[in-house]
Amino acid sequence: MAESQATKQVYRVDLGTRAYDIHIEAGCLKRIGEALNGLFSRPARCMVISNVTIAPLYMASVRTSLEQAGWQVSECILPDGERYKTMESFSLIMDALMEARLSRNEPVIALGGGVVGDMTGFAASCYRRGIPFIQIPTTVLAQVDSSVGGKTAINHPHGKNMIGAFYQPRLVWVDPEVLHTLAAREIRAGIAEAIKYGLIRDAAFFDWMCSNMQAALALDPAVISTMIHTCCRHKAEVVMQDETEQGMRALLNLGHTFGHAIESMTRYTTYLHGEAVALGTLLAARLSEQTGYAPAGTEAKIAACYQQAGLPLTMPDFDAALWLDAMGHDKKNIGARIRYILLRGIGDGFIAEDIQPESIRRLIASYHA
Numbered sequence: 226m227a228e229s230q231a232t233k234q235v236y237r238v239d240l241g242t243r244a245y246d247i248h249i250e251a252g253c254l255k256r257i258g259e260a261l262n263g264l265f266s267r268p269a270r271c272m273v274i275s276n277v278t279i280a281p282l283y284m285a286s287v288r289t290s291l292e293q294a295g296w297q298v299s300e301c302i303l304p305d306g307e308r309y310k311t312m313e314s315f316s317l318i319m320d321a322l323m324e325a326r327l328s329r330n331e332p333v334i335a336l337g338g339g340v341v342g343d344m345t346g347f348a349a350s351c352y353r354r355g356i357p358f359i360q361i362p363t364t365v366l367a368q369v370d371s372s373v374g375g376k377t378a379i380n381h382p383h384g385k386n387m388i389g390a391f392y393q394p395r396l397v398w399v400d401p402e403v404l405h406t407l408a409a410r411e412i413r414a415g416i417a418e419a420i421k422y423g424l425i426r427d428a429a430f431f432d433w434m435c436s437n438m439q440a441a442l443a444l445d446p447a448v449i450s451t452m453i454h455t456c457c458r459h460k461a462e463v464v465m466q467d468e469t470e471q472g473m474r475a476l477l478n479l480g481h482t483f484g485h486a487i488e489s490m491t492r493y494t495t496y497l498h499g500e501a502v503a504l505g506t507l508l509a510a511r512l513s514e515q516t517g518y519a520p521a522g523t524e525a526k527i528a529a530c531y532q533q534a535g536l537p538l539t540m541p542d543f544d545a546a547l548w549l550d551a552m553g554h555d556k557k558n559i560g561a562r563i564r565y566i567l568l569r570g571i572g573d574g575f576i577a578e579d580i581q582p583e584s585i586r587r588l589i590a591s592y593h594a
Contacts, residue, residue, distance in 0.1 A: 234250070248398050249454060339367045417499035
């Protein structure tokens with residue numbers, strides 16, 4: 226359940242020698258240099274990786290904070306968008322790291338949304354067989370979800386996030402104030418990932434999100450703070466129990482099996498990630514009802530919440546064979562068997578491994594009858 230939170234909150238992701246903090250505080254971006262000095266024995270070199278949208282907004286502030294704390298800063302600026310989450314962009318990062326000659330103990334900092342964070346983390350896991358990396362998430366989606374947990378990856382034409390590694394950051398540094406430069410569509414897409422936590426494990430939080438949707442969309446400080454705190458608490462709890470997604474962590478992928486297929490089938494050009502996840506969640510909810518797991522009305526309740534958030538509700542028109550082929554590349558699959566995250570109701574997600582292709586054909590047909 227969502228509860229009112231103080232201005233500052235720190236959650237510990239306790240993974241033994243790889244433990245780290247999620248620090249959430251309005252205005253903390255300007256203190257990132259101080260934070261790094263608390264992690265490393267002495268200031269040295271670091272690299273900040275961002276994109277062409279975020280760098281003009283926040284790179285100067287981050288660089289100033291780091292340099293005032295004694296750090297030597299280099300930069301790598303990437304193109305913006307999911308379609309650039311590719312081997313080519315990964316190579317740009319690796320080239321920049323090589324040119325900067327960062328050592329194994331010098332950190333790389335991801336300043337951006339989920340795409341920047343995922344690619345930076347993957348590059349950090351590979352360069353010199355692993356260097357420290359820091360997450361400074363600048364989107365709703367990254368602050369409530371993707372910056373925590375150590376999933377790093379790039380996309381491949383056959384599937385989203387198919388090339389990557391589990392590689393934990395040394396710190397997640399969350400400043401909600403940076404969200405005010407986001408486009409409204411980005412805010413809505415990020416809220417879809419926040420709603421997910423209510424659907425899989427916290428029915429009271431789902432109801433709270435529905436009741437506070439307009440305030441969340443307007444970035445009301447108290448509401449946004451509570452939303453981020455609640456999501457990060459849930460994410461930390463799940464990751465600590467199942468870091469490498471052998472079991473319950475897969476629940477965090479509600480809507481993602483279908484959503485990643487939507488992104489892949491549309492070549493990452495039509496939907497933002499959160500929008501695709503919202504559509505995927507509606508598919509998962511209807512499938513849950515059709516297979517008898519969830520009570521009637523579950524999908525409608527979720528759709529009503531999404532409608533408040535301004536998320537898309539109309540399903541793209543691809544035939545079932547294409548859906549099944551795209552989902553066949555999902556990382557959660559075991560052998561040739563597609564695993565789905567379904568619902569027994571609001572707040573009760575589970576992993577289903579018994580869904581037959583015919584059920585998917587019937588599901589897809591139901592949207593285009």
